Amino acid sequence: MSNSKQNEIIDCIQNMSEHTTLVRYIKHIYEDMFFDNYYEQYKENIVSVPEGERPFLTVLIRTQGKREEGLREALLCVMAQTFTDYEIIIIGHKATKECKQIIHEILDDQQEEFRQKIRFVELDEGTRTAPLNLGFSLARGQYISVFDDDDILFDNWADCFYRGFKEHDGQILHSYAFAQNWQNLEKLGYRAESSPKANYCEPFDLARQLAVNKCPLMTLAFPTVMFQKYGITFNETLNVMEDWEYFMRLAYVVGVADIPEPTAIYRFWQNVENSATLHSQEDWDESFAEIQENLSRFGLYFPESYAKDIVKNITKNYKQDITEEENKKSTLYYSKGEPFHDLMTARAVDTGVYPEFNYWFPLKVRSNKISAMRFDISDESLFLLKRIDIEVIFLNGEKKIIPFEDCVHTGMKFHDDILFMYRHPEVIWEFEDERYIECVHISGEIKRFIERGTLSTKLLDIFLAFKNLRKKRYFHKKGWF
Amino acid sequence: MSGNSKKIQIQSVIYGNEKQSLFRAVKGLRQAVSVYRKRVGDIEAKLVYGDASPEPIFSVDDIEQMQNLLDGVMEFVYKPFGFNSGTARGHNMMAEECESEYMMIMNPDILLEPSCLIKLLEAIEQDKVGMVEARQTPLEHAKEYDKNTGETSWASTACTIFTKKVFDEVQGFDAETFFLYCDDLDFSWRVRMAGYRVLYVPSAVVYHSKSLTVEAGWKPTKAEIYYSAEAALLLAHKWSDLDRVHALQEIYKVSGNEDEINAVKEYERRKEEGTLPECIDEEHKIAQFLGDDYCEMRFRIGAE
Incomplete structure (x- = not known):
C-alpha cells in the first residue's frame, strides 16, 4: 500500500470516535499486544540485517540433544529442501554436557556448505517457550518457522512458504501436515506404526482454531517483523500450547494465508517422552484456560466470507435434530x-x-x-x-x-x-x-x-x-x- | 581408527535425472564417506553411475566437475550404456568390474544422512547378514521387521548394501525377468534362499523425495502402473504362486486400465515364447504373497 493511502486511512481513523469498533480494535492491538512483557528481555538480541543479506526463512529447531536420531533426521529433512534460501538456528535447551557433545558431533558431521547455515545457541534456563523467544529474536530471515527435532518434512516445505510469501507477504503462512504414529525402538531406532493421516490437511478456520489447535508449528511460517519490530512475543508463563497462543494472537493482527499443500509429518510418539506425557492434565487445563482468557481480551476481525460460513454453521446445528430424524x-x-x-x-x-x-x-x-x-x-x-x-x-x-x-x-x-x-x-x-x-x-x-x-x-x-x-x-x- | 581399509562400490542407474539433484546426492555421499573415515576408519569408495538415458546426461565437463567434487574422497566412474537397461541389467553391468568387498545400491536421488554409512556397514558385518537396508524418510516403507534384530523379508534397492560375495553367489539381479520393479524383492529372496539374513536398519536414515496427495494417497504414473503390473506377474510366476498369477491376470484384464491389460499381454507373450523364468521355491519357504503384499505390512499408505 502506498504511503499516501496509509496516511489517508490514518486521517480517517483519527476523526472517528474512540468508542467505535474500529478504533477500539486498533487501540487494543497497539496497547495490549504490541511490545509485550517479554520484548524488553529479548530486544537486545535483535540485529538489523541489510536487505540483500537477509535469508527468506529462519528454521528454528529446539532440541535438548536427547533425541540423536531425531535431530539427525530433522537436519537431513532441512538439507533436502528444494528451496535453499534459509538459515538454521538450533537452540540447545537445558542440554546436559553429554547431550551438548552429541549435538556438536551431529553438527560436525554435516556438509560444510550446510553447516555454514547453522547457528547453535545454548540456553540453560526458562520454560520450553524461552527458546522460541530467543530464536525469534536472533532470526535474520524475513519469515521464521519452528521445526522441532522429532518431526519430518517433505522437500517442498521451504519452497511452499516462499511461494506463499510471494502472494501473501506479511501474513502468517499455513501449509498442511499429516499425522503418523511412531515408536522409538530401544535397540534399533525410530519406527512408523501407522500410515500418514490427513489430520492437518484443512484450510485455516479462525473460529474453529479458537477451540482447538489444528496447525502444528512446522506448518506455519511467521513474519519475523512482528516479533522484532512490533514486539509480539511468546508467553513464557505457558508450559504447553505456547505455540497455539502465539499463533492466534498474531493471526488476529496479520491474518493467515493457506498454501494447501502437505509439507510435513507430525509424529505422534507412542512410547517416548513428549510434551503430552511430560505435563499433567492440570498443566494442560490451566494453560487452556489462560489461553482462552488471553484470546478473549481482544476483539476479532473475521476475514472475508466468514459471515456466510458462520450462518451456515449455525443453521446446520439448528437442523441437526431434524436431519437425524430424516436419516x-x-x-x-x-x-x-x-x-x-x-x-x-x-x-x-x-x-x-x-x-x-x-x-x-x-x-x-x-x-x-x-x-x-x-x-x-x-x-x-x-x-x-x-x-x-x-x-x-x-x-x-x-x-x-x-x-x-x-x-x-x-x-x-x-x-x-x-x-x-x-x-x-x-x-x-x-x-x-x-x-x-x-x-x-x-x-x-x-x-x-x-x-x-x-x-x-x-x-x-x-x-x-x-x-x-x-x-x-x-x-x-x-x-x- | 582401525588399520583395515574397507572397499565399497556404490552404484546407481540414472535415467534422465536432473544434474542438480545428482550433484546434491553425491555431496551427501561424499560427506557420508568422510564421516565414516573420521569416526570409524579408512574406506576406499568408488561411485559408478550407469546412464541408461537415450542421450548421456553428463558432458565431459560434468564428469570432470564430478571428479573434482569427489577428489580425494572417492573415485568416480561414468558409464553411459547407450540403451535403456532397466535397473536389474544396469546394476549387473556395473557390478562386472567391481573389485570391492561391499556393494551399495542407491536410487540416484537419495540423500544420505551423514552417519548412515557407518550404521549400514556396522549392520552388514554381523554374522550371516547378506544384505542391509536404510530407513527412508519422509515416507518410511511399511514392511514388517523384527523389532529386536531388524530381520526382514526383503530390502529395497532405494538404499542397500550387500557383500560382493553374496552378489556373486546368487548371480546378481535377474535381468532376464525384471526390468524396473521387483528386481530387489527377487534378489533379496534369493539372498535369503542362499542362507543369509536381510536386515532393516532404522537408525540409518536416507531422504527419498516423495509426496502424498492431501487425502494421504499415492498418485502412480502410467509407467509405474505398467511396470509394476508386469513385475507382479513375473515375480509370482518365478516364485511358484500360479494362483496369484491367474488372479492378477483376471483382475488386470477386467480393470479397464490399458497399462495393466498390456502387462497381461506381455506375460502371455513370454509364456508363448517360452521365455518365462523357471519356477523356484516351490514349497514357499522364502517368498510370501499376502494379498497384494510381499511380506507382512505394518500399515498401508492411504488405506487407513
Whole structure:
C-alpha cells in the first residue's frame, strides 16, 4: 500500500470516535499486544540485517540433544529442501554436557556448505517457550518457522512458504501436515506404526482454531517483523500450547494465508517422552484456560466470507435434530409411466429395529393408474437384503402381495440373499391394478457386514460392476433411470 | 581408527535425472564417506553411475566437475550404456568390474544422512547378514521387521548394501525377468534362499523425495502402473504362486486400465515364447504373497 493511502486511512481513523469498533480494535492491538512483557528481555538480541543479506526463512529447531536420531533426521529433512534460501538456528535447551557433545558431533558431521547455515545457541534456563523467544529474536530471515527435532518434512516445505510469501507477504503462512504414529525402538531406532493421516490437511478456520489447535508449528511460517519490530512475543508463563497462543494472537493482527499443500509429518510418539506425557492434565487445563482468557481480551476481525460460513454453521446445528430424524426415513417412488421423480414419492419412517425394517408409505396421489414403483431401501450400500415383503393396500381394504421374484433391483444374488454393493440400493417392480391404492407396506430384514479391500472383494467389485451395468441398461430402457 | 581399509562400490542407474539433484546426492555421499573415515576408519569408495538415458546426461565437463567434487574422497566412474537397461541389467553391468568387498545400491536421488554409512556397514558385518537396508524418510516403507534384530523379508534397492560375495553367489539381479520393479524383492529372496539374513536398519536414515496427495494417497504414473503390473506377474510366476498369477491376470484384464491389460499381454507373450523364468521355491519357504503384499505390512499408505 502506498504511503499516501496509509496516511489517508490514518486521517480517517483519527476523526472517528474512540468508542467505535474500529478504533477500539486498533487501540487494543497497539496497547495490549504490541511490545509485550517479554520484548524488553529479548530486544537486545535483535540485529538489523541489510536487505540483500537477509535469508527468506529462519528454521528454528529446539532440541535438548536427547533425541540423536531425531535431530539427525530433522537436519537431513532441512538439507533436502528444494528451496535453499534459509538459515538454521538450533537452540540447545537445558542440554546436559553429554547431550551438548552429541549435538556438536551431529553438527560436525554435516556438509560444510550446510553447516555454514547453522547457528547453535545454548540456553540453560526458562520454560520450553524461552527458546522460541530467543530464536525469534536472533532470526535474520524475513519469515521464521519452528521445526522441532522429532518431526519430518517433505522437500517442498521451504519452497511452499516462499511461494506463499510471494502472494501473501506479511501474513502468517499455513501449509498442511499429516499425522503418523511412531515408536522409538530401544535397540534399533525410530519406527512408523501407522500410515500418514490427513489430520492437518484443512484450510485455516479462525473460529474453529479458537477451540482447538489444528496447525502444528512446522506448518506455519511467521513474519519475523512482528516479533522484532512490533514486539509480539511468546508467553513464557505457558508450559504447553505456547505455540497455539502465539499463533492466534498474531493471526488476529496479520491474518493467515493457506498454501494447501502437505509439507510435513507430525509424529505422534507412542512410547517416548513428549510434551503430552511430560505435563499433567492440570498443566494442560490451566494453560487452556489462560489461553482462552488471553484470546478473549481482544476483539476479532473475521476475514472475508466468514459471515456466510458462520450462518451456515449455525443453521446446520439448528437442523441437526431434524436431519437425524430424516436419516431414518426412506422413499417410495411411484410412476404412471413417466420416469420416477421427486414429486411422485411417499416418505415413511422406519418403525423396525435393525436388522429388521418396517415402512408404511401413504400415497399422496390416490390413483388407479400406477404402473411402476421403486423402493429405496437405504442411502447407504454394502448390505445383504435377507428378506423383503411388499404389500400394496387398496382403498377398499384389499391387499396385493408383490412377489420379490417379480422385482428388479440394483443388487445381486448372493446365496439366498441379495447383496447391495453400490450407492442407491433400489428395488423396482411393475404394477397393474384397477383398484385405488391407499398405501404400501414394506418390511424385511437386512445385514450389514461386507469387509472391503481384500482380493476377493476386489474381484467381486469388478464382477458386480458388469452385472449392475446390465440391470441398469434394462431400467434405462424402461425409462426409470 | 582401525588399520583395515574397507572397499565399497556404490552404484546407481540414472535415467534422465536432473544434474542438480545428482550433484546434491553425491555431496551427501561424499560427506557420508568422510564421516565414516573420521569416526570409524579408512574406506576406499568408488561411485559408478550407469546412464541408461537415450542421450548421456553428463558432458565431459560434468564428469570432470564430478571428479573434482569427489577428489580425494572417492573415485568416480561414468558409464553411459547407450540403451535403456532397466535397473536389474544396469546394476549387473556395473557390478562386472567391481573389485570391492561391499556393494551399495542407491536410487540416484537419495540423500544420505551423514552417519548412515557407518550404521549400514556396522549392520552388514554381523554374522550371516547378506544384505542391509536404510530407513527412508519422509515416507518410511511399511514392511514388517523384527523389532529386536531388524530381520526382514526383503530390502529395497532405494538404499542397500550387500557383500560382493553374496552378489556373486546368487548371480546378481535377474535381468532376464525384471526390468524396473521387483528386481530387489527377487534378489533379496534369493539372498535369503542362499542362507543369509536381510536386515532393516532404522537408525540409518536416507531422504527419498516423495509426496502424498492431501487425502494421504499415492498418485502412480502410467509407467509405474505398467511396470509394476508386469513385475507382479513375473515375480509370482518365478516364485511358484500360479494362483496369484491367474488372479492378477483376471483382475488386470477386467480393470479397464490399458497399462495393466498390456502387462497381461506381455506375460502371455513370454509364456508363448517360452521365455518365462523357471519356477523356484516351490514349497514357499522364502517368498510370501499376502494379498497384494510381499511380506507382512505394518500399515498401508492411504488405506487407513
